[in-house]
Amino acid sequence: MGTIDVDQAFIQEPEHRPSLSTIEGQGIPVIDLSPVTSNNPSLSSIDALVKEIGSACKEWGFFQVTNHGVPLSLRRNLLEASKSFFAQSLQDKKKVSRDETSASGYYDTEHTKNVRDWKEVFDFLAKEPTLFPLTSDEHDDRILHWTNKNPQYPPHFRDILKEYIKEMEKLSYKLLELIALSLGLESKRFEEFFGFGDQTSFVRLNYYPPCPYSHLALGVGPHKDSGALTILAQDDVGGLQVKRKMNDQEWINVEPIPHAYIINLADIIQVWSNGAYESVEHRVIVNSEKERFSIPYFLFPAHDTEVKPLKELIHEHNPPKYRPYKSGKFLLKRFEGNFQKHREENLQIHHFKIA
Ligand code: OGA
Ligand code: NI
Numbered sequence: 001m002g003t004i005d006v007d008q009a010f011i012q013e014p015e016h017r018p019s020l021s022t023i024e025g026q027g028i029p030v031i032d033l034s035p036v037t038s039n040n041p042s043l044s045s046i047d048a049l050v051k052e053i054g055s056a057c058k059e060w061g062f063f064q065v066t067n068h069g070v071p072l073s074l075r076r077n078l079l080e081a082s083k084s085f086f087a088q089s090l091q092d093k094k095k096v097s098r099d100e101t102s103a104s105g106y107y108d109t110e111h112t113k114n115v116r117d118w119k120e121v122f123d124f125l126a127k128e129p130t131l132f133p134l135t136s137d138e139h140d141d142r143i144l145h146w147t148n149k150n151p152q153y154p155p156h157f158r159d160i161l162k163e164y165i166k167e168m169e170k171l172s173y174k175l176l177e178l179i180a181l182s183l184g185l186e187s188k189r190f191e192e193f194f195g196f197g198d199q200t201s202f203v204r205l206n207y208y209p210p211c212p213y214s215h216l217a218l219g220v221g222p223h224k225d226s227g228a229l230t231i232l233a234q235d236d237v238g239g240l241q242v243k244r245k246m247n248d249q250e251w252i253n254v255e256p257i258p259h260a261y262i263i264n265l266a267d268i269i270q271v272w273s274n275g276a277y278e279s280v281e282h283r284v285i286v287n288s289e290k291e292r293f294s295i296p297y298f299l300f301p302a303h304d305t306e307v308k309p310l311k312e313l314i315h316e317h318n319p320p321k322y323r324p325y326k327s328g329k330f331l332l333k334r335f336e337g338n339f340q341k342h343r344e345e346n347l348q349i350h351h352f353k354i355a
Helices: 043-059 072-086 090-096 157-182 267-272 327-337
Strands: 030-032 062-066 105-107 120-125 130-133 143-146 202-208 220-223 229-234 240-243 251-253 261-265 282-284 292-299
Touching: 030 043, 043 062, 043 157, 072 120, 072 157, 072 202, 072 292, 090 105, 130 327, 157 202, 157 229, 157 261, 157 292
Parallel strands: 030 062
Antiparallel strands: 062 261, 105 120, 120 202, 130 143, 202 292, 220 282, 229 261, 229 292, 240 251, 240 282
16 A cells, blocks of 8 residues: 655644535525626616615625626636646646746645645736736835736637636626625725726636545635635535634535536725625635636726725724725735745735724
8 A cells, every 4th residue: 555645745733734624504695697697687676786885895705706797608608717727737837837037827836834835836917918917025016917828728718818808807797786785885996996997806727636645635625705706616526624603613615516617705805994894714625536617807907096994884883994005916926925835824805904
């Protein structure tokens, strides 16, 4: 019998290792978006939807949506393309490796909270070029123009990704409107942060190979997403878990629902809403037998957006809870912490909390 050669970089501290028992019970809300995707919605159905979104954001920070309007064929095509891409040899995948000139490309060395994730990734930018600061130093104004890495295989990969991004944009604008309304804001309140084409959003193709020590490692360690929100397609294997906000803080499985999208609020909405809505911790369990694919779209504003609590939500009894920060500088600091196993905690939104 061979022994498994365990690479220490992947090993989670005991408190973060996945427990083998799974929690049964109420899962995250499933919300039908047809009031905003069908042809003649009634005002009362939109009202009810806004309420539903508001409670899901408050109680969970995570929900699934159905009747979202994204064509199923497109999602299938992208999933197939992703499978073909990752099935190539490492050498072929490394032809489009991510490097210092852009955040786009293939890599298998991401760390979350300083432990290596059991996954491979291909990132693709929504805008070309994507403007991004050269360094995380606040006084350095130099800007890079990031472009995408374009795999030659499978054919039409780039076209499918571009089409998919258009659909993600449409869906994210609908969600932002509903979220704005649920906070008592104007429906288009968030549009100014995304409307001018200068975003730093990207699509990520995640591939989680079967893991021989799935009880010790994680596909993605516990983390919160740092954008505004994330729209995730997962396949039917399962593995995503959410930290329940209510009382016990248990890890809850996010059950795969065919064709649904998983929406999670991320750090920037937490700050914009001055903490009314929170970015929620989640992680990915790996499977010892099955491979798993997922496709998150991370919605981010322009790099130079100053992220701070919205003035409409601030008043005498609700003073700002967060210091303003530049979206791009924050993301860059986070990236810098993502490629090695080191001891100190990497940058988190609570570091901007006003004591
Ligand atoms: C992520 C993430 C979840 C998944 O990539 O940030 O949380 O199910 N992924 O792949
Ligand atoms: Ni995430």
